[in-house]
Amino acid sequence: MNDLKKLGEFGFIGNIQKQLKARSPHVLTGIGDDCAVLSPSGKKQLIVTTDALIEGVHFDLAWTSPSALGEKAIAVNVSDISAMGGEPTAALISLGIPAKLPLKFLQQFYKGIDSACKQYNIELCGGDTVASKKDLFINIVLLGQTNASRTFYRTGAQTGDLIYVTGTLGDSALGLKLLKSRRKKWNAKESDLKFLIKKHLQPTARLKESRVLALSALKITAMIDVSDGLVQDLHHICQSSKVGAVLNLQSLPRSKAFQRVSSFNKLNANELAFHGGEDYELVFTLPPQDAKKMEKLFQKSQISLIGEILPTPDSIFIKEADGKLKPVKKLQGYQHF
Numbered sequence: 001m002n003d004l005k006k007l008g009e010f011g012f013i014g015n016i017q018k019q020l021k022a023r024s025p026h027v028l029t030g031i032g033d034d035c036a037v038l039s040p041s042g043k044k045q046l047i048v049t050t051d052a053l054i055e056g057v058h059f060d061l062a063w064t065s066p067s068a069l070g071e072k073a074i075a076v077n078v079s080d081i082s083a084m085g086g087e088p089t090a091a092l093i094s095l096g097i098p099a100k101l102p103l104k105f106l107q108q109f110y111k112g113i114d115s116a117c118k119q120y121n122i123e124l125c126g127g128d129t130v131a132s133k134k135d136l137f138i139n140i141v142l143l144g145q146t147n148a149s150r151t152f153y154r155t156g157a158q159t160g161d162l163i164y165v166t167g168t169l170g171d172s173a174l175g176l177k178l179l180k181s182r183r184k185k186w187n188a189k190e191s192d193l194k195f196l197i198k199k200h201l202q203p204t205a206r207l208k209e210s211r212v213l214a215l216s217a218l219k220i221t222a223m224i225d226v227s228d229g230l231v232q233d234l235h236h237i238c239q240s241s242k243v244g245a246v247l248n249l250q251s252l253p254r255s256k257a258f259q260r261v262s263s264f265n266k267l268n269a270n271e272l273a274f275h276g277g278e279d280y281e282l283v284f285t286l287p288p289q290d291a292k293k294m295e296k297l298f299q300k301s302q303i304s305l306i307g308e309i310l311p312t313p314d315s316i317f318i319k320e321a322d323g324k325l326k327p328v329k330k331l332q333g334y335q336h337f
């Protein structure tokens, strides 16, 4: 009999409950009743998102620590709330737990969940724990809210708008590549490998940047988070807004570690930066007259101007170093099926 069996579902939930803190004034009753009770606040809009993570598909227990996995499970959902200009409030978590997992693993996993909830000011207010025959299954539902006039959609990008992205691109995809071929001798500094792997295993959602945008008067016309790859996610904006886009190859933001590891090992850096998934950066568009104001707001964080919205629906072009435009044939990034 494993530890979890001894403890039972309710014992386990009781333990978790002790570990977690009330954080949100919107959660009137959290874990411990049939439903969580939340109170909506004023004129705000309620937004909700969910993400499932399956062992062997989205994560590998050989690579990730249980606490990093918990942190990531929360962060990827916060990224979606951030992409709408929202602030997260409460989370529900459902787990399918295989018998092979020791109780210690689950305690560490919840430590990660709790630390991410603290970081993003979220209250865990319920969920479900069930047995799974073989693999670990994690599903999180995250609630959030926006000011009604500052909810950002994929639909509003207009011809001539500038395209910006937070942070750097491709680090996570390269980190995953490193994890998948750990035995290979990489021509790289240990600190670079660590940085890239961390970007994959413990991504940071751009909630701070999103709050700055949402609380500003800037005319954000569209926003999305980069989860499946820059090109694919920008393509979602283009499809929803019925426009096209041009990306400037020279201005794609890349970390120093990414540049060094990809060039020393002759990797296709453009492919990783354009199509690599799980960057969890924000891509947004705004009219050129707002560009100066926006850049002033973000003096300290990295925001890069990477392109412009074109009138040609459903097409993305890359502007190469010589100024020539090349159409992107592969508009898809990560394929789930």
Ligand SMILES: [Mg+2]
Residues within 6 Å of the ligand: 079, 080, 083, 224, 225, 227
């Ligand atoms: Mg998203």
